[in-house]
Amino acid sequence: xxxxxxxxxxxxxxxxxxxxxxxxxxxxxxxxxxxxxxxxxxxxxxxxxxxxxxxxxxxxxxxxxxxxxxxxxxxxxxxxxxxxxxxxxxxxxxxxxxxxxxxxxxxxxxxxxxxxxxxxxxxxxxxxxxxxxxxxxxxxxxxxxxxxxxxxxxxxxxxxxxxxxxxxxxxxxxxxxxxxxxxxxxxxxxxxxxxxxxxxxxxxxxxxxxxxxxxxxxxxxxxxxxxxxxxxxxxxxxxxxxxxxxxxxxxxxxxxxxxxxxxxxxxxxxxxxxxxxxxxxxxxxxxxxxxxxxxxxxxxxxxxxx
Amino acid sequence: xxxxxxxxxxxxxxxxxxxxxxxxxxxxxxxxxxxxxxxxxxxxxxxxxxxxxxxxxxxxxxxxxxxxxxxxxxxxxxxxxxxxxxxxxxxxxxxxxxxxxxxxxxxxxxxxxxxxxxxxxxxxxxxxxxxxxxxxxxxxxxxxxxxxxxxxxxxxxxxxxxxxxxxxxxxxxxxxxxxxxxxxxxxxxxxxxxxxxxxxxxxxxxxxxxxxxxxxxxxxxxxxxxxxxxxxxxxxxxxxxxxxxxxxxxxxxxxxxxxxxxxxxxxxxxxxxxxxxxxxxxxxxxxxxxxxxxxxxxxxxxxxxxxxxxxxxxxxxxxxxxxxxxxxxxxxxxxxxxxxxxxxxxxxxxxxxxxxxxxxxxxxxxxxxxxxxxxxxxxxxx
Numbered sequence: 001x002x003x004x005x006x007x008x009x010x011x012x013x014x015x016x017x018x019x020x021x022x023x024x025x026x027x028x029x030x031x032x033x034x035x036x037x038x039x040x041x042x043x044x045x046x047x048x049x050x051x052x053x054x055x056x057x058x059x060x061x062x063x064x065x066x067x068x069x070x071x072x073x074x075x076x077x078x079x080x081x082x083x084x085x086x087x088x089x090x091x092x093x094x095x096x097x098x099x100x101x102x103x104x105x106x107x108x109x110x111x112x113x114x115x116x117x118x119x120x121x122x123x124x125x126x127x128x129x130x131x132x133x134x135x136x137x138x139x140x141x142x143x144x145x146x147x148x149x150x151x152x153x154x155x156x157x158x159x160x161x162x163x164x165x166x167x168x169x170x171x172x173x174x175x176x177x178x179x180x181x182x183x184x185x186x187x188x189x190x191x192x193x194x195x196x197x198x199x200x201x202x203x204x205x206x207x208x209x210x211x212x213x214x215x216x217x218x219x220x221x222x223x224x225x226x227x228x229x230x231x232x233x234x235x236x237x238x239x240x241x242x243x244x245x246x247x248x249x250x251x252x253x254x255x256x257x258x259x260x261x262x263x264x265x266x267x268x269x270x271x272x273x274x275x276x277x278x279x280x281x282x283x284x285x286x287x288x289x290x291x292x293x294x295x296x297x298x299x300x301x302x303x304x305x306x
Numbered sequence: 307x308x309x310x311x312x313x314x315x316x317x318x319x320x321x322x323x324x325x326x327x328x329x330x331x332x333x334x335x336x337x338x339x340x341x342x343x344x345x346x347x348x349x350x351x352x353x354x355x356x357x358x359x360x361x362x363x364x365x366x367x368x369x370x371x372x373x374x375x376x377x378x379x380x381x382x383x384x385x386x387x388x389x390x391x392x393x394x395x396x397x398x399x400x401x402x403x404x405x406x407x408x409x410x411x412x413x414x415x416x417x418x419x420x421x422x423x424x425x426x427x428x429x430x431x432x433x434x435x436x437x438x439x440x441x442x443x444x445x446x447x448x449x450x451x452x453x454x455x456x457x458x459x460x461x462x463x464x465x466x467x468x469x470x471x472x473x474x475x476x477x478x479x480x481x482x483x484x485x486x487x488x489x490x491x492x493x494x495x496x497x498x499x500x501x502x503x504x505x506x507x508x509x510x511x512x513x514x515x516x517x518x519x520x521x522x523x524x525x526x527x528x529x530x531x532x533x534x535x536x537x538x539x540x541x542x543x544x545x546x547x548x549x550x551x552x553x554x555x556x557x558x559x560x561x562x563x564x565x566x567x568x569x570x571x572x573x574x575x576x577x578x579x580x581x582x583x584x585x586x587x588x589x590x591x592x593x594x595x596x597x598x599x600x601x602x603x604x605x606x607x608x609x610x611x612x613x614x615x616x617x618x619x620x621x622x623x624x625x626x627x628x629x630x631x632x633x634x635x636x637x638x639x640x641x642x643x644x645x646x647x648x649x650x651x652x653x654x655x656x657x658x659x660x661x662x663x664x665x666x667x668x669x670x671x672x673x674x675x676x677x678x679x680x681x682x683x684x685x686x687x688x
Contacts, residue, residue: 017328238616247616248615250653
């Protein structure tokens, strides 16, 4: 079975609130532990990943967190500047023109230009090379926006190719589309919870990625899963203890829901589904991420385990 | 009676904001439901296609037009609603098209609707969802006679998006910048004529390297076609801003107790205050309650294997409750002065009408979870 270590761009997405950033942090840490130069990209967010890993927020510059692990928070204004400098090549020209207030307004007219430069920066990193010609980053983990925004975001190359006449932006969009659509390079990991709405939204996201962006779903992660614990006999025996029965039944019902969610995801996505059980650490920080990382070993390596 | 029940009785508009996945849609529907039962005609506008929620309200699906929730859908509650309840789901593309059809000059409608910039604006441009949600709210508030409208807002990846989006889209429509850049073409009155054979400016030349010449030409065409609507859009935007700042409008900030949400809550809260918008309450949804001490005592009477299972479960619930209590204490400190309301995490997903009703009891203060201050005592007893 193919693991994430065989891909270079890992897109982590899902419904809001399902633990995307947690999974992204754990995957990035595991990639670094495998000895791969790993870059985590957050997108114009309140910066969760670096914090989850126990580090200070990194801002818009690529910053080293620890051995083999770097992070960057991709932000619109800085990404726009970098993009413009690449196209125009002269800093003086950039300052004269692009920092003009009127021009800045004007650039906001260009449909999805902000999304283009944000995604463009990440995919620029995916194309960076070392002096020997090898890719600079062995793994790039993208903590993508939540479902609706993720589609708008990842779809921007397609939108531009349909919207704009041929020109510099469409050439850029074509390159970006080619990276996203390359199954040898790019893999999407969809994160869900064992609840009906997150599962349904995961299926919708998968369909949108497949049909609108042509990004392949590599696997699903069922986060905060409940293991089976109470048997029917247990529940019967607790009938004389109504409060304990309520606690046990709640756990039992959620464990059953976990099974249903896994079956539904597997049947509809036709990709492996990996469970990450709930984590019980006093706070939710580095220690929690290490535990999550352990549960994601088969996803990363492709080796059967757990 | 708490801050939220007062708001339900007095406000004309409640806007539910917060990040994705915290239960905004459910809270929005619950607020409208409770208001209708109490006698005010109410409408809930949702964003997410929550089909199960629609079914719970007795509707097959929600569309861009209001649908009345049949009173029979509320029968399981054992109450008779004294006001009518409507629900709808915003359809972004349809709302944009309706705006164009209504306000664009007849000779320009088709040109706008088929323009590639417009198509991107109405369906794919990030921020246009937030903008159109505000537009729709303003239209409903000024043209319908609901006593309460509850608006569920799109989840925003960044707190700033929510309030900046209308400005961003209006900038898109603002003619001034385009006029400054495209004056040569406008003066010539011929879009087909190359912008740059008219002694085009240094700035336009530079930008064309960035975007391509044809993009500028097509954009100029779009700007000319849409120009007659700019004042109308601007007027509506002013209306939206006034509505959001009005005394009869309140914001409900919905979050979950996790500490990873703290920055978002703080950001939203500060941003709303800075923009002079009233935050009625912060709702912390899906809080894990602390298991009662009596449960541990009762577990001691079970056979060992079963006792071990029960105690493991109680330990898990305790850890989760303690985590949530710390998160809530931080939210309380960060949003000092704003009432904080807790809604517990129910055994299963909140979908059916009964679960909405139970949620409503916590929202308006008929039931309450112990406040974080009670936690030390509970810990001492364990």
